[in-house]
Amino acid sequence: MTETDTFPASATAVRAAGAVRAVVVGGGLAGMLAVAALREAAGEILVVEPDELPAGAAPRRGLPQADHVHLLWSGGVDAAESLLPGVTDAWLAAGARRIPVPTDVLALSSQGWMRRWERDSHYLIACSRDLLDAVVRRRVLGPGGGHGGGVTVVGGARVVGLLGDARRVTGVVVRHNDGSEEKVEADFVVDASGRSSRTPRHLAELGAGPVPERVVDAGLVYASRRFRAPAGAGRFPVVSVSADARCGRPGQSANLLPIENGQWLVTASGTRGGEPGRTAEEFEPFLRSLRHPIIADLTADLEPLSGVTVNRSTRNLRHYYEKARIWPERFVVLGDAVAVYNPLYGHGMAVAAQGAAALRGRLAAGGITAPRLARRVQRDVARHVTPAWSMATGQDVFYPGATGGPPGSVDRLAARYTDRMLRTAAGSYLVMRKFTDVTALHAPLHRLMGPTAVLGTALGPRRPPLSGPPLTPGERALLRDTPGVRR
Known part of the structure; x- marks a missing residue:
């Protein structure tokens, strides 16, 4: 059974x-x-999605x-777990x-090899995006996949307009793949449509907004292979080799992520003027x-399981919905529809989960009827967006040819401190x-300027810099003993 159901002939009738x-x-x-966030507040939830959602990973x-x-x-x-208790165990059981x-x-890092302290501070979930x-x-739709429990997935359809006015959204206009359109009344609407969101235009049509926005684009290109x-x-x-944004050269970096099914996923990236190639021979x-x-060294002569996949949609874009002069009731924007970031920093999914929470x-x-609910939610969302946005753009503005700059005096001061x-x-x-409290999105950005963090940073490192990667004996043995892998 697929996870998509057909939209009812008359949504209002059902x-x-x-x-x-x-x-x-x-x-x-x-x-x-x-959907998980709305479950207790709404008896009926319609999910409008252009794709036919796959049944599995x-x-x-x-x-x-x-x-x-x-x-x-x-x-x-943590935010996802608060919405879907047990989801972490489900990821791990599936192979993450x-x-x-x-x-x-x-x-x-840009400043040298990081020590692998035996005391853990935080963690991350590693798997393919499809599995995640x-x-x-x-867990949201259940084994029936998109119809039941008050949730209906509407596949092959797009929202092309909002109903209502600048004071309150009362529904959406849905266009199906066959070209037919239908007006769907709703008590609450959430835009979680990602970077393709049309919310700025829809708000303008209602007379709401305007919405300030900012773009910072370092021209990053991703190339990945399994x-x-x-x-x-x-x-x-996980292995990460980062660039130095302030060395005056294009930023070139790579990450190796162990994922499910005994695979390694490697993503190479380069900013404008230093992009990776599209072919296996260039990888x-x-x-x-x-x-x-x-x-x-780790991947030389390993068996490739895919070709090279390239992505160029990597600009940082933020809509400052929390600053809109007029914001309609009963309408909220979450996730990439609010802001997208250079994917190098790995914050997009976490910020989306925190916004939903x-x-x-x-x-x-x-x-759901609380006055100014939507305005308050957008401000909450902005508080989660800001650390991720500042970390991404605070680096990207320094790369050669980056748009959205040039970096100002505050940017340069913050960069020296970082x-x-x-x-x-x-x-x-x-x-x-203190640093990972913020990068793992457990603490607001201003914690980096707290007394303990500032004093510790001023005093400098307690141990000398590492001269090379801090591999364990077992990891060194893997490099030594794997046929074809150079040390």
């Missing part, structure tokens, strides 16, 4: 008398988490970036790994040209913990 109806625009991760046309490395930081995992940070992360989404879909992991690599760490040379060739919290406190903090974190557990 509405139960007195039932509260919500419409969620988009059936991706943010959309499914929005399979590709979806509207998610071309799924072939690349995705990280779900523990701040986002819980990666403790920093113990199982082998990272070359499939587990969430199944490999069969070598024998004995079952608990191999390893690019990895070998990075600041350290460890990922090239914020929606649920507001609904639980005041109900560089010193990273150098210190490489030799200080306390500063590393």
